[in-house]
Amino acid sequence: MSRRALITGITGQDGAYLAQFLLSKGYSVHGLARRSSTAEVNTARLKWLGIENDVRIVDGDLTDLSGLVRTMRDIRPDEVYNLAAQSFVKSSWQQPILTGNVTGIGVTNVLEALRLEMPEARFYQASSSEMYGLIQEPVQSETTPFHPRSPYAVAKVYGHWITVNYRESFGLHASSGILFNHESPLRGIEFVTRKVTDAVARIKLGLARELRLGNIDARRDWGHAKDYVRAMWLMLQQDRPDDYVIATGRTTTVRDMCRVAFEHVGLKMDYHLVIDPDLFRPAEVEVLLGNPAKAKAKLGWEATISLEEMIREMVDADLARHAAAKR
Numbered sequence: 001m002s003r004r005a006l007i008t009g010i011t012g013q014d015g016a017y018l019a020q021f022l023l024s025k026g027y028s029v030h031g032l033a034r035r036s037s038t039a040e041v042n043t044a045r046l047k048w049l050g051i052e053n054d055v056r057i058v059d060g061d062l063t064d065l066s067g068l069v070r071t072m073r074d075i076r077p078d079e080v081y082n083l084a085a086q087s088f089v090k091s092s093w094q095q096p097i098l099t100g101n102v103t104g105i106g107v108t109n110v111l112e113a114l115r116l117e118m119p120e121a122r123f124y125q126a127s128s129s130e131m132y133g134l135i136q137e138p139v140q141s142e143t144t145p146f147h148p149r150s151p152y153a154v155a156k157v158y159g160h161w162i163t164v165n166y167r168e169s170f171g172l173h174a175s176s177g178i179l180f181n182h183e184s185p186l187r188g189i190e191f192v193t194r195k196v197t198d199a200v201a202r203i204k205l206g207l208a209r210e211l212r213l214g215n216i217d218a219r220r221d222w223g224h225a226k227d228y229v230r231a232m233w234l235m236l237q238q239d240r241p242d243d244y245v246i247a248t249g250r251t252t253t254v255r256d257m258c259r260v261a262f263e264h265v266g267l268k269m270d271y272h273l274v275i276d277p278d279l280f281r282p283a284e285v286e287v288l289l290g291n292p293a294k295a296k297a298k299l300g301w302e303a304t305i306s307l308e309e310m311i312r313e314m315v316d317a318d319l320a321r322h323a324a325a326k327r
Contacts, residue, residue: 006077008032008062008110009084010055013186014126016045018081018229019055025233030075032060032084045186062106065113072117079236081124082110085156088190089130092152093282104155104162111166111174122173122236125163128156129180129221129247129288141291142178142243149285160243167241175235180221180247180290182228183310185317192254193222194318196261197311201318203272204265205326210272214279216255219287223248224305234299247290248303260311265319 005022009015010031019029033042046052058075060067062084072080085103086092092099107125114123132140133149148154160176167174187194192213202208223246231246262269295301 002026002028003078004028004030004075005079005081006030006032006071006075007081007083008060009082009126010057011042011045012083012087013045013184013188013225014182014229014232015081015083016049016051016186017184017225018083018232019046020049020051021226021229021233023051023054029055030077031055031057032071033057034061035059048186062102062109065109068109068113069117072113072121076118077121079122079124080110080114080118081126081232082107083126085126086152088188089150089152090190092150092155096151099151100155100158102155103152104158107159108162111162111172115166115170115172119170119172122241123163123175124232124236125159125174125176126232127160127163127176127178127243128153129178129245129290130285131157131160131178132288133285135285135287138287139289139291140245142245142294164243173236173241175238175241176243177228177232177235178243178245178290179228179231180223180245180288182223182225182246183314184225185314186225187314193257193311194314196254196258197314198318199272200261200265200267200315201322204267204319205322207322210274211258212274212276212279213254213258214276216258216273216275217253218285219251219253219289220257221247221249221251221288221290222257222307222310223303224310227303227305231295231299231301234301238298242298244295244299245290245292246295246301247292248307249290249292250307251287251289252307257307257311260308261315264312264315
């Protein structure tokens, strides 16, 4: 029989790419998704990858422990990947309680359901580089202290440590991937990379004239989601669970990322970029730069897709989307 995987957040960027990857490995893939009247919109990423009919979607919510217990009992997964979250940093200041309940306490609910029904299954928790926040070391590794700077990051710190606690307390094979920024054509429009590539595509096609951003001097370690979901799977193939930084080891400013996007379509960034003070965060994370040495040594993992390749792919995808919409 094929191995069974359960992915929470399967309709998101990472969930869709992970589902595609696991299907290529012969897994039976099940995805947890909140019941919604916009279900057709929510499965758009799975459709874009051509795998919508190859996965089984089950209704569920990270805040509903009883439902999660029933899901574990029904599916009996060999591997559980917890990718669901309220994952937009800006929204976490407007919805701090919701963010805490879903992104933080929701992890406990999944772990508890797993402990009660499938303690032998392997568990992956999507931790985040945002947990480092006000950085304590110039390059962040698995031992760098956390100093979160948003309600989202605080909730992610809770989710990370409760995963460690269940591993140490109950012997679960529970691992966390501290993933630095990772993007793709499937990235949500509210995230800065996709906001940039979508605006560049619209400007090129004459549908817009400007791109409005906040702090363009913030630096991030950007990789491609396709590379990063492979790291998630590798963690659950290890004999012992552990925590790993997943990053490229290269940091780039938002300004330089924008320049790559504009140059790809032959436009001058300075003619179209507008700095909007209203788009600055209440507490900014200025620099994030990950050290992936442990992942390379123990998992045999390293990033294969460069920032430049990724941004060009994203711009081309957005150009195709808008050109198709005009027809």
